[in-house]
Amino acid sequence: MESQQKSSTNPLSLHVSAIAPAGADTILLRLADRDGAMLPPAAPGAHVTLLLPGGIDRQYSLIEAGDALREYVIAVRREPNSRGGSAAVHDGLRPGSAIGVLPPRNDFPLVTDARHSVLIGGGIGITPLLSMASWLGTHGRAFDLHAAFASRPALLLADRLDRVPQARLHFDDAAGGPFPLAATIAAAPRDAHLYCCGPAAMIQDFIAMARADGRDDAAIHFEYFAPPPAAAPAGSFTVALARSGIELAVPPGKSILEVVRAAGIAAGSSCEQGTCGACEVRVIEGIPDHFDAVLSPKDKREGKSMMICCSGALSDRLVLDL
Known part of the structure; x- marks a missing residue:
């Protein structure tokens, strides 16, 4: 009998069907x-949100x-400095454990009609790129996948990369230095779409180097798995909530x-x-003052939306759709 597909709008009640080692301090679930x-579909680059005990929600990229x-x-x-999410997964989940999961969301979509794609991942940042590589390979599209690690013992998901x-x-240790971002970007076809996921410093360098190489912002794609270093928005301003009909003062530090x-x-x-877009x-x-790692440079310039968990205001007043 054909299974019914789960709703794509409500949290899913799933279970951990298997856990396996995937490299240094990393597990595959x-x-x-x-x-x-059947589960709701997922496009390359998508992630799901795990609803963990203690009210902890964490996003993890789908490998498939x-x-x-x-x-x-x-x-x-x-993570050595875990805020509770990775520790809850490693210490609290076992095969058979029940887990609430929000359906896939994609803040890092693949441009499927690009003539060439260059995928660059650092550490655990290779996870969304593996789903992209699989799609591109299956559909016969030209691409390169670069996976950077501090050392061979730090290699993750080796079996997946072998495919x-x-x-x-x-x-890094064998090469005598970090991944050559600038050279890799410069060597890419001029009409290629470039993707990067990894540590915040790596992504910031990627963005700066891609722009310095004359790449269009529309061809520069990235996703942080940890927030970029940024000062908290300072200064006070007013937010007017259009749907609620109230105005609120946002003081410095809030x-x-x-x-x-x-x-x-x-x-x-x-x-x-x-970092998640929720x-x-x-x-x-x-005029918003953006401090998120979700919106593209173009979206930030247009200022049509903002992440209210971390972003502030360049104007004295913001009117939000809340």
Whole structure:
């Protein structure tokens, strides 16, 4: 009998069907419906949100994408300075554990009609790029995959990388330095789309080097798995909530999200660091001061939306669709 696909709008009640080692301090988890039901589809670059004990929500990129999925496959590295998410996964989840999962969301989409794609990943940042590489390979598209690690013992998901003939590995210690971002970007075809996921410093260098090489912002794609270093927005300003009909003062040191919730207004969020996109709100009037790692440079210039967990205002007043 054909299984019914799960709803794509509500949290999914899944279980951990398998856990396997995936490299240094990293595990591979397979998440499935207990009855074998089909799961909502996921495009290359998408992530899911795990609803962990203690009210912790964390986003993890899907290693496999597709329109007919019976499981979600993710890799979770135990972070030495974990805020609770990776520790909850490593210490609290076992095969058979029940887990709530929000359906896939894609803030790092693949441009599927690009003539050439260059995928650059650092450490655990290779996870969304593996789903992209799989799609590109299956559809016969030209691409390069570069995976950079501090050393060979730090290599993650080696079996997955072995399946990608285009994959090139870089180890900082063996090469005598970090991955050659500038040279890799310069060598890419001029009409290539460039993708990077990894440590914040790597992505900031990637963006700067791609722009210095004359690449169009529309061809520069990136996703942080940790927030970039940025000062908290300073200064006070006013937010007017168009739907709620109230105005609120946002004092220095407070986020819009904190002020809105203190006023009893419901507002979605997850990471609260500007990396997941869950708190994105439409801007009706005013000029946002962006501190997130989700919006593209073009989106930030246009100022039509903002992440209220971390971003502030360049104008004295913002009108938000809340």
